[in-house]
Amino acid sequence: MRRLSPRTVTFALLSAMLLVFTSVSHASSPALSIITPRNVQRGVENTITFNGARLADAEEILFYSPGFEVVELTPEAGKATAKVNIAADCRLGEHVAHVRCKSGLTEFRTFWVGPFPAAAEVEPNSSFEAPQKIELNTTVHGVVTNEDVDYYAVELKAGQRISAEIEAMRLGTTLFDPYIAIIDAKRFELSADDDTPLTKQDAVASAVAKEDGTYYVMVRESSYAGNGNCRYNLHVGTFPRPLAVYPAGGKIGDTVDVRFVGDPTGAIAQSVQLPTEPNDQFSLVPQDANGVAPSGNPFMLFEHGNSLETEPNESIAEACAAELPNAFNGIVQAEGDIDCFRFTAKKGQVFDIECFARRIRSPLDPVMNLYDGNGRSLVGNDDSRGPDSYFRYTFPADGEYVLRVTDHLKRGGDTFVYRVEFRPVKAQLSLGIPRVARYSQSRQQIYVPRGGKYATLISASRSNFGGDITIEGNQLPQGVTMHAPNMPANMSTMPVVFEAAADAPIAGGLMTFQGKHVDPATGIQGHFKNRADLVVAAPGQSLYVYKDVEQLAIAVVDELPYSLEIVQPKVPIVQSGEMALKVLIHRKEGFNEAITLQFPFRPPGIGTRSTVVVPAGATEAVYPLNAAGNAQIREWPIYVLGSANVNGTAWVSSQMATLSVAAPYVSFALERAACEQGQETQLYGKITHTTAFEGNAQIQLLGLPNLVTTTNLEFNKETEDFTFNIQTDKTSPAGKHTNVFCRITITENGEPIVFRTAATVLQIDKPLPPPPNAPPKPKPMPVAQAAPKPMPAPMPMAKPLSRLEKLRLAAKQRTEGAVPSGSEEE
Amino acid sequence: MTATKNTLRSLALFALVLMTAVTSAAELVEINVYPQNIDLTNSRDRQRLIVQARYADGITEDVTEQATITNGNAEVLRQDGYLFYPQGNGETMVNVEFQGKALQVAAKVQNFDVTPPVSFTLDVMPIFMKANCNTGSCHGAARGKDGFLLSLYGFNPNGDYNNITRDFSSRRINLAFPEDSLLMTKGAGIVPHTGGTRFRKGDELYETVHEWLRDGAVMDQGEIPTVTKVDIYPKGAVLNGEGAQQKISVRAYYSDGTDRDVTHLAYFSSNNDNSAIIEQDGIVTAQNRGEAFIMARFDTHTVGTHFIVLPKNLEFSWNELPENNYIDTHMHNKFKNLRIIPSELCTDEEFIRRVSLDVTGRLPTVDEYNAFLADTDPKKRDKLVDELLTRKEFVEIWVMKWAELLTIRTTNQISYKSMLLYYTWLQERIANNVPMNVMVQELLGSNGGTFANAATNYYQNETNTLKVAENVAQVFMGMRIQCAQCHNHPFDRWTMDDYYSFAAFFSQIGRKRGEDPREIIVFNSNSGEVRHPVGNRVMAPKFLGGDTPDLTGKDRRQVMANWLASDENPFFAQNLSNMIWAHFFGKGIIQEVDDVRISNPPVNKELLDALATNLTEYNYDFKKLVRDICTSRTYQLSTKTNETNEKDTTNFSHATLRRMRAEVLLDSITQVTTTSNKFPGLPSGARAVQIANGNTSTYFLTTFGRAKRETVCSCEVKMEPNLSQALHMLNGDTVNAKIAQGGLVTTRIGEEVPHAKIIEEIYIRCLTRKPTEKELTNLMELVSQEENKQQALEDVFWALLNSREFVFNH
Numbered sequence A: 001m002r003r004l005s006p007r008t009v010t011f012a013l014l015s016a017m018l019l020v021f022t023s024v025s026h027a028s029s030p031a032l033s034i035i036t037p038r039n040v041q042r043g044v045e046n047t048i049t050f051n052g053a054r055l056a057d058a059e060e061i062l063f064y065s066p067g068f069e070v071v072e073l074t075p076e077a078g079k080a081t082a083k084v085n086i087a088a089d090c091r092l093g094e095h096v097a098h099v100r101c102k103s104g105l106t107e108f109r110t111f112w113v114g115p116f117p118a119a120a121e122v123e124p125n126s127s128f129e130a131p132q133k134i135e136l137n138t139t140v141h142g143v144v145t146n147e148d149v150d151y152y153a154v155e156l157k158a159g160q161r162i163s164a165e166i167e168a169m170r171l172g173t174t175l176f177d178p179y180i181a182i183i184d185a186k187r188f189e190l191s192a193d194d195d196t197p198l199t200k201q202d203a204v205a206s207a208v209a210k211e212d213g214t215y216y217v218m219v220r221e222s223s224y225a226g227n228g229n230c231r232y233n234l235h236v237g238t239f240p241r242p243l244a245v246y247p248a249g250g251k252i253g254d255t256v257d258v259r260f261v262g263d264p265t266g267a268i269a270q271s272v273q274l275p276t277e278p279n280d281q282f283s284l285v286p287q288d289a290n291g292v293a294p295s296g297n298p299f300m301l302f303e304h305g306n307s308l309e310t311e312p313n314e315s316i317a318e319a320c321a322a323e324l325p326n327a328f329n330g331i332v333q334a335e336g337d338i339d340c341f342r343f344t345a346k347k348g349q350v351f352d353i354e355c356f357a358r359r360i361r362s363p364l365d366p367v368m369n370l371y372d373g374n375g376r377s378l379v380g381n382d383d384s385r386g387p388d389s390y391f392r393y394t395f396p397a398d399g400e401y402v403l404r405v406t407d408h409l410k411r412g413g414d415t416f417v418y419r420v421e422f423r424p425v426k427a428q429l430s431l432g433i434p435r436v437a438r439y440s441q442s443r444q445q446i447y448v449p450r451g452g453k454y455a456t457l458i459s460a461s462r463s464n465f466g467g468d469i470t471i472e473g474n475q476l477p478q479g480v481t482m483h484a485p486n487m488p489a490n491m492s493t494m495p496v497v498f499e500a501a502a503d504a505p506i507a508g509g510l511m512t513f514q515g516k517h518v519d520p521a522t523g524i525q526g527h528f529k530n531r532a533d534l535v536v537a538a539p540g541q542s543l544y545v546y547k548d549v550e551q552l553a554i555a556v557v558d559e560l561p562y563s564l565e566i567v568q569p570k571v572p573i574v575q576s577g578e579m580a581l582k583v584l585i586h587r588k589e590g591f592n593e594a595i596t597l598q599f600p601f602r603p604p605g606i607g608t609r610s611t612v613v614v615p616a617g618a619t620e621a622v623y624p625l626n627a628a629g630n631a632q633i634r635e636w637p638i639y640v641l642g643s644a645n646v647n648g649t650a651w652v653s654s655q656m657a658t659l660s661v662a663a664p665y666v667s668f669a670l671e672r673a674a675c676e677q678g679q680e681t682q683l684y685g686k687i688t689h690t691t692a693f694e695g696n697a698q699i700q701l702l703g704l705p706n707l708v709t710t711t712n713l714e715f716n717k718e719t720e721d722f723t724f725n726i727q728t729d730k731t732s733p734a735g736k737h738t739n740v741f742c743r744i745t746i747t748e749n750g751e752p753i754v755f756r757t758a759a760t761v762l763q764i765d766k767p768l769p770p771p772p773n774a775p776p777k778p779k780p781m782p783v784a785q786a787a788p789k790p791m792p793a794p795m796p797m798a799k800p801l802s803r804l805e806k807l808r809l810a811a812k813q814r815t816e817g818a819v820p821s822g823s824e825e826e
Numbered sequence B: 001m002t003a004t005k006n007t008l009r010s011l012a013l014f015a016l017v018l019m020t021a022v023t024s025a026a027e028l029v030e031i032n033v034y035p036q037n038i039d040l041t042n043s044r045d046r047q048r049l050i051v052q053a054r055y056a057d058g059i060t061e062d063v064t065e066q067a068t069i070t071n072g073n074a075e076v077l078r079q080d081g082y083l084f085y086p087q088g089n090g091e092t093m094v095n096v097e098f099q100g101k102a103l104q105v106a107a108k109v110q111n112f113d114v115t116p117p118v119s120f121t122l123d124v125m126p127i128f129m130k131a132n133c134n135t136g137s138c139h140g141a142a143r144g145k146d147g148f149l150l151s152l153y154g155f156n157p158n159g160d161y162n163n164i165t166r167d168f169s170s171r172r173i174n175l176a177f178p179e180d181s182l183l184m185t186k187g188a189g190i191v192p193h194t195g196g197t198r199f200r201k202g203d204e205l206y207e208t209v210h211e212w213l214r215d216g217a218v219m220d221q222g223e224i225p226t227v228t229k230v231d232i233y234p235k236g237a238v239l240n241g242e243g244a245q246q247k248i249s250v251r252a253y254y255s256d257g258t259d260r261d262v263t264h265l266a267y268f269s270s271n272n273d274n275s276a277i278i279e280q281d282g283i284v285t286a287q288n289r290g291e292a293f294i295m296a297r298f299d300t301h302t303v304g305t306h307f308i309v310l311p312k313n314l315e316f317s318w319n320e321l322p323e324n325n326y327i328d329t330h331m332h333n334k335f336k337n338l339r340i341i342p343s344e345l346c347t348d349e350e351f352i353r354r355v356s357l358d359v360t361g362r363l364p365t366v367d368e369y370n371a372f373l374a375d376t377d378p379k380k381r382d383k384l385v386d387e388l389l390t391r392k393e394f395v396e397i398w399v400m401k402w403a404e405l406l407t408i409r410t411t412n413q414i415s416y417k418s419m420l421l422y423y424t425w426l427q428e429r430i431a432n433n434v435p436m437n438v439m440v441q442e443l444l445g446s447n448g449g450t451f452a453n454a455a456t457n458y459y460q461n462e463t464n465t466l467k468v469a470e471n472v473a474q475v476f477m478g479m480r481i482q483c484a485q486c487h488n489h490p491f492d493r494w495t496m497d498d499y500y501s502f503a504a505f506f507s508q509i510g511r512k513r514g515e516d517p518r519e520i521i522v523f524n525s526n527s528g529e530v531r532h533p534v535g536n537r538v539m540a541p542k543f544l545g546g547d548t549p550d551l552t553g554k555d556r557r558q559v560m561a562n563w564l565a566s567d568e569n570p571f572f573a574q575n576l577s578n579m580i581w582a583h584f585f586g587k588g589i590i591q592e593v594d595d596v597r598i599s600n601p602p603v604n605k606e607l608l609d610a611l612a613t614n615l616t617e618y619n620y621d622f623k624k625l626v627r628d629i630c631t632s633r634t635y636q637l638s639t640k641t642n643e644t645n646e647k648d649t650t651n652f653s654h655a656t657l658r659r660m661r662a663e664v665l666l667d668s669i670t671q672v673t674t675t676s677n678k679f680p681g682l683p684s685g686a687r688a689v690q691i692a693n694g695n696t697s698t699y700f701l702t703t704f705g706r707a708k709r710e711t712v713c714s715c716e717v718k719m720e721p722n723l724s725q726a727l728h729m730l731n732g733d734t735v736n737a738k739i740a741q742g743g744l745v746t747t748r749i750g751e752e753v754p755h756a757k758i759i760e761e762i763y764i765r766c767l768t769r770k771p772t773e774k775e776l777t778n779l780m781e782l783v784s785q786e787e788n789k790q791q792a793l794e795d796v797f798w799a800l801l802n803s804r805e806f807v808f809n810h
Helices: A005-022 A802-817 A816-826 B002-023 B118-129 B157-165 B183-189 B204-214 B326-338 B347-359 B366-374 B380-389 B392-405 B418-433 B436-444 B454-461 B465-476 B496-505 B558-566 B571-585 B605-617 B620-631 B662-672 B699-703 B723-731 B735-742 B744-750 B757-769 B773-785 B788-803
Strands: A030-035 A038-043 A045-053 A058-064 A069-073 A077-086 A093-101 A111-116 A117-121 A136-141 A149-157 A161-167 A178-183 A189-193 A204-208 A213-220 A233-238 A243-245 A249-251 A256-262 A270-274 A299-304 A307-308 A327-329 A338-345 A350-356 A366-372 A377-381 A390-394 A400-409 A417-424 A428-432 A446-449 A453-463 A469-474 A480-483 A493-500 A509-518 A525-528 A530-537 A542-549 A552-556 A564-565 A579-589 A595-598 A605-610 A611-614 A620-627 A635-638 A641-645 A648-651 A657-662 A665-671 A671-675 A680-689 A695-702 A711-717 A722-728 A734-746 A751-756 A762-766 B029-033 B037-040 B051-057 B060-062 B068-071 B079-081 B081-088 B090-098 B101-109 B229-234 B237-240 B245-247 B250-253 B259-261 B267-270 B274-278 B283-286 B289-296 B299-310 B509-513 B520-524
Touching: A030 A093, A038 A077, A038 A117, A038 A136, A045 A093, A045 A493, A058 A069, A058 A509, A069 A093, A093 A542, A093 A552, A111 A233, A136 B081, A149 A233, A161 A178, A161 A213, A178 A204, A189 A204, A204 B037, A204 B788, A213 A233, A243 A417, A243 A635, A270 B509, A299 A417, A327 A338, A350 A366, A366 A390, A366 B068, A377 B558, A400 A417, A428 A509, A446 A453, A446 A493, A446 A648, A453 A469, A469 A493, A493 A635, A525 B520, A564 A595, A564 A641, A564 A648, A579 A611, A595 A620, A611 A620, A665 A734, A671 A680, A680 A762, A695 A722, A711 A722, B029 B090, B029 B101, B037 B081, B037 B380, B051 B090, B060 B237, B060 B245, B068 B079, B118 B157, B118 B204, B118 B289, B118 B558, B157 B299, B183 B204, B229 B299, B237 B245, B237 B788, B267 B274, B274 B289, B283 B299, B299 B326, B326 B620, B347 B366, B347 B380, B347 B392, B347 B620, B380 B620, B392 B418, B392 B571, B392 B620, B418 B436, B418 B454, B436 B454, B436 B465, B436 B558, B436 B571, B454 B509, B454 B520, B465 B496, B465 B558, B496 B558, B571 B605, B571 B620, B571 B699, B605 B620, B662 B699, B662 B735, B662 B757, B699 B723, B723 B735, B735 B744, B735 B788, B744 B757, B744 B788, B757 B788, B773 B788
Parallel strands: A038 A111, A117 A136, A249 A299, A307 A327, A428 A525, A446 A552, A671 A762, B037 B101, B237 B299
Antiparallel strands: A030 A045, A045 A077, A058 A093, A069 A077, A093 A111, A136 A233, A149 A213, A161 A204, A161 A233, A178 A189, A178 A213, A243 A256, A256 A270, A327 A417, A338 A400, A350 A390, A350 A417, A366 A377, A366 A400, A428 A453, A453 A493, A469 A509, A480 A493, A509 A525, A509 A552, A530 A542, A564 A579, A579 A620, A579 A751, A595 A611, A595 A641, A605 A620, A635 A657, A641 A648, A665 A680, A680 A722, A695 A711, A695 A734, A734 A751, A734 A762, B029 B051, B051 B060, B068 B090, B079 B081, B090 B101, B229 B250, B245 B283, B250 B259, B267 B289, B274 B283, B289 B299, B509 B520
């Protein structure tokens, strides 16, 4: 054979790749790595680039929140560029988007919407002497490279406020912990921040200019690190940047008076109309005549109103009055401050008592204690909810109680806001898709090929209740149907299959998933939640930034050149049994790629291989299943999921088939067998019939050691026992062979039901050595040898000697022949 | 054997008598009697007196045998030479007279008719130590010896009692025939004993044990008095020549107010057998010239006294030397005692190099060198010190040194950010001249997040309660108390009780994860105790060598920090002063600086005390102490020795050669070659001294022994020269590459500077001196022979950087 030169091989490969490119018009598994710029201004048209891979057939951007209108989308291989009109009332802060392509859906990524026009960072700006000049109320898009320091200069009039807020870690790109400082012309730091509870590792700074002049904002990584991925949005302007809002929650639909605190110009009072729908991510954006802050302060929406603390309430005796079911609100105002609330509760009331402090981004690390009216301590907690406190409490009697809140380190301050909500104990349900890879959004979206199927597992987490759950999907794209069996009470995952009609339009959207208790009277329901791990870093792969979404992205994608079909088995798989599940691969003309099959849903007790690879061109595969002895008996939905390279990984699933798990039709009791090497023995078994079957069934004896043979047996529904004749060899391994078992094959509906029995023991012993002084071998049939007749020859076979018995026998033999052997040794 | 020993002793005595005749030629100044009273409190009690004469030349002499000691009342006291026994209750005086000097000693006898039984704890236990039974190599080993276990140095009397009387029942003791007890027969060597004969039948140790056995070998009942203090006499001695002797007397004070002469029970040792040896009978014999610290150990107490041995009848005259400040005064006092004349002052060139390297970690620049040499102000050295102290490099040196003590480095638990914040915290404290006591109080009492209050990293660096306590003792008090974790410290005062009581201050450190995964919140958990491993007692927090404070409602660590870094703690200021001293002299007044113990006494206690007192008075502003040190004459001495101090390596009578620390050396090479370094996390051009992280290092720094800051031990910084260092200087990529990279020679050639001037500049840069004429001639000859002048001059540069004169601070 002629050896090909490397160049020839490369050329051949290239040609092959070109062929693939020309024959397949699209790419599967599009990916989105980052959306740039990281911040866009609302109220104007922005050009947003969705950077990733395999995006050439991008068709649509899916936004999770309103306010975005894509005017133009230009797809390219590595990116999709969109002109997006952003509504003037678009919510400020973090937003989420996917790119939908004809062939698939990307993962979701975040970007930020801000109120200010953008300016790009221009290096060099690394020294105080040569800063980059920017306008007030600007958002700078910058990068901190290694040991980089960025300076920006703005002009201020005396009395003007300057605020700076940075989005860096929050951008969820990399571990980038920024530090910012506002510096005056004499290099004095007016305000500097590394971390602040409001923005976690990100920083905010705010100061009031004492005189007209140039002021500087400095940005760096807090430990002078940095790299090309350390992007930031730096908002510099005259906007208010209070650190907390008080009270930090209110009744849904009410108008509440709130006070923003922590701004250098003092508190900012506002009256706010609250939304009428619950929203876990609600925040209030501070605003005054000088501008609007680039992000909001978290605000709780609650079913009930507020009770506000009145100082002094430092001790149980001085506790201020509060009323249930209101939420209690307060500020731990100074170092060592203690807040006490006195309230009345009724016997038997059970509440989840939640203190919200760090969860509403307050600096407070609360410690919450409950006392009875006499000051006797009942229950307390520090950190059950991260730094926040929580306990569930059943009030033992009607009467007065006192709730005490303080800081764990006895700190305090104007912004140490907290809120305690008494929530009745409620059943809670949430749905999700189990992760298939760590820190990845892989297969956390649904992409159904036209005329094909795609299945996923849905997981449910139930708290405070149990029971079966129905799963409902809403806003499915046109032409898509969903098959979702009920999730039994003992299960926390179930498969759901989506099927797109051959003529379903290529489209996509965000669907809501809902789970409900099968009994509608319970009113228990919950929705889907999906989390993307955005920044994971040391120590110990800690999750620094994540984003939760409550909708599931689904798309109908181009038809795929293959589909899968499970051949519905006609027999059950029985406990301790096995089954070869046949899968048909329907290939389009010309599609010969190898396909990897998975079996994602495994009913309890059913095991199988993680993957089965269907070789290129093959149209049939067998997925071997096995059932444990305690596999749960019932009918289960099953599916196989396949992936193949269709210029990128393309996923498809089979239909939802049924796997019936049944009890074995017969049960066997095997006895033990033993013999010496080279001898023959028998192994007896008894059969108990539980389910009748037709015809003859086969029994194979398996697990026999080397050079031990027997013949297969057959039995029918009337057979009650059987005997295997086992022939050993002189060289068969001696010892206890503990894994000898029967495999039974019963044929029903033309398909085999295969299962195995529990194992028994075959003991093979070495023949006893002849006594040392015994004659070499008894001579053939001397008359005198007739004496041992009462002991029939097959005895040892019928009752093999135990080790102890053998030792006794040996000892006996020794004593009988002791004199000569002992004297020999002398 | 005994006969020979006695003969030797008689000979020695004879020599002493002879010598007395000689010494008495100098004028007798005073006599001292030790102890200064006799207080006998039962019929077993006794007291010895020793009389010491001091002559005008500083020599002392044991004149106990020669002095006339008379008993004031034979009905109260019974006298046997210089030993006194009770004779009847009452008070009297004992008169001591020697060569016209007289003293009186008050004597008091009480409870003459009381004969207390032999106490296991008070009488028998000390015998095990005196007879060396319970040392680590004998029965005090962790598993005992030959099947018999005693607690190491007797830290557990109850356990020992149990092992003697209950373990192997009726084997070790025989109450019917006490003298047949194995305890007696083994100890007295009557039956084979691996440890040999420890006492002899008939001597006092034997008889005491025997009597205890005869009385039934009972354990003491009720409250047993504890030893509160032990005194050793005399309080120092200056012995005249080899063979001179001095008796030692040891007295113990008990918690019931009594005292006891325990000379026969104390275990004696000398820290320098080359100069003075001590026998177990308490007699010191002078050997070679030098100093020795004579120690006595009784109960858990070790006490010592300072001995100087001089050559016999040494001729010596002290010329009054100028004293710049109190440091010189204390030094000169000691030199007078030691008959040492300190070296001359170092030259201005040496001084500017030495002080620049020590204070700022940098070599003087050519301009600084010229300006200093040209200055004719007699106070120019003081001026230079003052100027150097204002530089930020001074701060950086001390930040580095503290960073080593506080083990500032990244670990699996401490992120880079945490480490940097911790370093910045330290830097701010030192740069802002925060008094050391305030800084240490802030550090040790810190609570909060490791980001929010970076001082709390101290408690994240080490999370083991006992280790934290050990580190605090070692860093801030200079004491290694580790030994006392398992047994009473054999060479120091620390008992296991002290150890666990001190550790109890650190038993309530709460740690929880902060919101940022990299942050840990350190807080006062208000719960958690330390238990004593013997008996599992909960130990109440007690200051090391101090009181048991009231801690109700307080943060234990804050109470401890407030005591530790205060005037109340005698060790804090002393330890800081010693650390600072060690930086400028290469070794501490107590060496190692973190090994303060009774058996490792300061070479000049008066000086150390004065430094500590001054530091306290300066409100712990260590900069002022540095000024005192650098402006003292002692610091400015030359390395050249004279006849009297050439063998002195401990008393700072001349300057010593000190290799530059790794960081300073690299910075100096970088400085003289006009190059720069780039270290992670620091801008280009930053100095090695400024590296925040103990884990950041380079091959150069590692080779020259930069501390990794893994432990608090002062031994982490390696100053010893080794082969890799020499090879790295010669062949490594630092020196040669930097010469080429800096291009100093090329620049000067380009500026058409004459070759001789270039050589001169290189000399000043590297060695802070001009070349000698001979050097210059030789080098010029070399340069003229070489065609490539740049190469030749760079070779000169290279040679200077590889010279010992460059690498050492001298």
